[in-house]
Amino acid sequence: MIKINLTPFEELDNPQWWVPDLVALFLVIAITFGGVFFYIDSLNQEIAAKEAEKTTIISETTALEGEVNKSDQLDGKIKTLDMRKDALKRITESKLVRYLPVILMENIQNLKPDKVWLTRLSFVDQKKDLSAPTSPPVPATPPPAIPGGTPQAPPTQDPAATAAAPAPAPIESRRDKDFPVTLQIEGEATDNVSIAEFMVALKATQNQSFEKSDLRTQLFFSDVGIDFSKISTAGGSADDKPKEHVAFKLQLQFREKSGATQEGKFSQFIDQFKRTGEASVN
Numbered sequence: 001m002i003k004i005n006l007t008p009f010e011e012l013d014n015p016q017w018w019v020p021d022l023v024a025l026f027l028v029i030a031i032t033f034g035g036v037f038f039y040i041d042s043l044n045q046e047i048a049a050k051e052a053e054k055t056t057i058i059s060e061t062t063a064l065e066g067e068v069n070k071s072d073q074l075d076g077k078i079k080t081l082d083m084r085k086d087a088l089k090r091i092t093e094s095k096l097v098r099y100l101p102v103i104l105m106e107n108i109q110n111l112k113p114d115k116v117w118l119t120r121l122s123f124v125d126q127k128k129d130l131s132a133p134t135s136p137p138v139p140a141t142p143p144p145a146i147p148g149g150t151p152q153a154p155p156t157q158d159p160a161a162t163a164a165a166p167a168p169a170p171i172e173s174r175r176d177k178d179f180p181v182t183l184q185i186e187g188e189a190t191d192n193v194s195i196a197e198f199m200v201a202l203k204a205t206q207n208q209s210f211e212k213s214d215l216r217t218q219l220f221f222s223d224v225g226i227d228f229s230k231i232s233t234a235g236g237s238a239d240d241k242p243k244e245h246v247a248f249k250l251q252l253q254f255r256e257k258s259g260a261t262q263e264g265k266f267s268q269f270i271d272q273f274k275r276t277g278e279a280s281v282n
Helices: 009-013 018-091 100-111 192-207 266-276
Strands: 116-125 181-189 219-234 243-256
Touching: 100 116, 100 192, 100 219, 116 192, 181 192, 192 219, 192 243
Parallel strands: none
Antiparallel strands: 116 181, 181 243, 219 243
């Protein structure tokens, strides 16, 4: 039998031929493990840096929480101070606002002619509905007594009386925001001429001079309108004939006068109007 050796000539010449291949394999494995170890080490270092940054951020956040709590406390203190400020402002507001109803009533009483007497005075808030209840009426001034006659009963309105033209619409102005209130006056007079004199006197307050020492001069009636004017009768005794009077209702708007005008004396304005029925301020 013939035997054939198929072993490569390289193996026959070098029986340790596999050693270089094994060394190369070990080198590849070592390089691979070295790269993986280096990559993992870099990742661990990055994770450690992120953990340190996280710890720093947490510590800073904890420190800021105290500042936030202080800020919230300051906000509460600011709100409390604002409430106290508003309360103090309401208490220490100007005398003009505090005594506004008294000043208006005094001006109306001083300007009212002798032939006119009032039965009702109301302040109506323009922001509310017109159907809302108004302030209680001011006690009325009784009608003047007739010389030599008996005291007259309160006047009653005649349903057949004619009504006057409605009042013109109020004119808007900058001061309307300061006093969003309309003043309603109801009363009676002996004739329409007296009512007209009363309206002229009220309107003439815008010509009075400003005086710091007199609060009455710091307000004036800007718009004076009449809602109605109708004849009413007031019966006396059985022997007396019914006395006719004219019932009326006025709508007044008022503003605050600026102090830029020349100072004067309001009392002179009132005295002049009472003496002559007319008044003017130079």
